[in-house]
Amino acid sequence: MKIEGLKPLYSSMKQQNIDRCRFSFQFRKTVFDVLFFIDEKPFQLIFGAKGKNFYFERNVTEGFQINTGFDPKTYSKLCEVLGLKYDPNNPFSPKYLFEEFNNRVPDNISIRNVPTTSQISQYRDIKEEADKIYFWRWTFHDGKKSNVKPKNLDKTRALLGYEAYETCKKRNISSCWSDDPAKENKDSEYMNQIYN
Known part of the structure; x- marks a missing residue:
């Protein structure tokens, strides 16, 4: 239809x-x-x-x-x-x-x-730390001591979108989450920091 x-x-x-x-x-x-x-x-x-x-x-x-x-x-x-x-x-x-x-x-x-990550999480199957649905910050990995994990990339795609997923995958960046709504970072400049 x-x-x-x-x-x-x-x-x-x-x-x-x-x-x-x-x-x-x-x-x-x-x-x-x-x-x-x-x-x-x-x-x-x-x-x-x-x-x-x-x-x-x-x-x-x-x-x-x-x-x-x-x-x-x-x-x-x-x-x-x-x-x-x-x-x-x-x-x-x-x-x-x-x-x-x-x-x-x-x-x-x-x-x-525009839905928040906590609103989206109600309808998505989150494997990594399912109780942590409030975007907090980015972690930039060096590729030697640490790397982004596939489950984190899946969570990034589900809650933040495909563009964030692709950028995090390409640049070895993890999205970090909290179960505390007070820690939610809604600053659009900070959210876009990974694209620069």
Whole structure:
């Protein structure tokens, strides 16, 4: 299915040099936290049902195409989250969810809509120190005494994006994390220090 509504959002993100955004979408009485990542190939859409401990992802391929199907277990959980009762004469088609989503995608966003690493971590499988989700600082390795570890690179890609991952991999840099929100470093100049 083509999600035409993502086109203007994508354009808005590109104009503002934003790789990842976050917005809300309500279907029936369920509110979804939606993340759209254009720094990954294919693009990623993540839908997290607020307060329901349920989420799913969709690859967004060329032309803003997505697969609307679900495996039986996820479909069943989606129906439960949406408060739907099984009706063999009128089964719920997930296409309705995505059609409604297509009509409600925001046309534009601002820097306020960029998700924090702690917001992203709710929907990503973090292998390295999963409780540490607040970006703190960079560690620059010398290649002799120390090197960046693959699990750290995976965490960097998942929480900070593909560009940060590529730069850290190429320049032997680790992202360092804390479980203390007070240590979170949101200074954009510091975050961009690895690109210089």
